[in-house]
Amino acid sequence: MKNINRILLGVLVLFAFSGCESYLDEPKPTDSLTSDAIYSSTEGVDAYLSGIYRNMRAQYEYSTDVATTDVGGIYSMYFARAVKGKDLIQNSWYNFDYENDNREPTYRRTRVTWQFLFDLVNHANTLIQGVTNGTLSDADKAIYIAHGKALRAYFYFQLALEYQLSYAVDPSAPAPPLYDQVEYEAKGMSTLAELYTLIVQDINDAIADLPEDRLNKSYINKSVAYGLKARILMAMNKDWDQVEAAANAAYGGDPDAALYASEYGAGFDDINASEWMWGMDQQADQSNYYYVAPHAFTDHFADAYFGTYIDENFVANFSGTDVRSLFFNIYGGESGDWWEFVTSKFVFSFSADIPIMRTPEMILMEAEAMYHQGRETEAHDLLFTLQSDRDPYAVQSSATGTALLEEILLERRKEMYGELGVEWFDAKRLQRGIVRGANHRVVLTLDPNDKRFFLKIPQTEIDANPNIDASVNDGR
Structure with a gap:
């Protein structure tokens, strides 16, 4: 049996992030802390959360042999x-x-985009699970879980955009696998309808519990979550009354x-x-x-x-x-x-x-x-x-x-x-x-719903996931 892709493995330890946001003097991200230490204090969770944001902007793939300037x-x-x-x-x-x-299965853009985003999904799931099972107060838990759900919604939204046509074309179209918790087993493809159901639920949950205050603008707060909701529903080409309300709430209503x-x-x-x-x-x-x-x-x-x-x-x-x-x-x-x-x-x-x-x-x-x-x-x-x-x-x-x-x-x-x-x-x-x-x-000309608007499923996922085979790219 194929082994699950390493990026989907959930581990309840703090990943060895390459650094944290400089405005957080303490704690620093480290791989030496146990999950108990991380999720028993707001400082520990802040360090983990900081690491996720750091990974979002860090150079994801680097090689001394192959130029990777375009895959940050x-x-x-x-x-x-x-x-x-x-x-x-x-x-x-x-x-x-x-x-x-x-967009071909073996190309770097296709592979790195998939791995990068699923890596971040896994971090968000790890954060949500760790906080849920940790010893923080209920009030702190609600805020950190909201952070995790906002991030997961954002990462899955990018996957939906990159690996399938518009939701309005066919909600039943195959979409990337759906992992809504730390998983140890690979899953097959989902549908856009299933994926967007999770995305919308996550962002609504995040809006409910996120505060406006934050460490700085690197972090998602309630206003940003409203903005993400407006983008998500706009991409689905539906619920325009909710798009209007979310966008208005995001910028404050006074243009x-x-x-x-x-x-x-x-x-x-x-x-x-x-x-x-x-x-x-x-x-x-x-x-x-x-x-x-x-x-x-x-x-x-x-x-x-x-x-x-x-x-x-x-x-x-x-x-x-x-x-x-x-x-x-x-x-x-x-x-x-x-x-x-x-x-x-x-x-x-x-x-x-x-x-x-x-x-x-x-x-x-x-x-x-x-x-x-x-x-x-x-x-x-x-x-x-x-x-x-x-x-x-x-x-x-x-x-x-x-x-x-x-x-x-x-x-x-x-x-x-x-x-x-x-x-x-x-x-x-x-x-x-x-x-x-x-x-x-x-x-060049891209026709409406041109296949070049989305990427094929990467060969690395096909090779690693027993529930996805090469036929996934038929017709793509």
């Missing part, structure tokens, strides 16, 4: 999505993702107070920026150096890779007075040249923080949710609140119907390009295609 933490998964669309043009690292040709246009051009490298709700706090002594995306790839003014360029058709959507218009022609490219424009949105340094969630995304999700509920005037007004914050000379459009939806979707791309792969996410959930212009270095 959560940031590399997001940047791979970002370059699959038409707004960015890639010319160093992530090239196979840019070509939308990085004017949630937007700080003056900070937009500051380099997207500081987790303390007012609009940042959740991010990865990278410290100089725990730096990922040149691995970190998007900064190391998009910044053409620092000593980095100079690898990412901006599509001229995308640039044309920005007015000269928009604070987000951070595009430059520094290489003398002409119209039609893929190297014509670069952006200064992301400033690279070894301590550059990485955004995961910001308030403008929540505002735009709320606006789209209003649109889908037939409240176009409210959606239009909320959209213009953001547009006029970004551009003091903005003029509200008269768009209605599908034209208004297109305007909202374009604003999402303009607001979050390079951050989360928002163009890819929207095309996938709404079953739209992506068509690149002739100026791209690699010209």
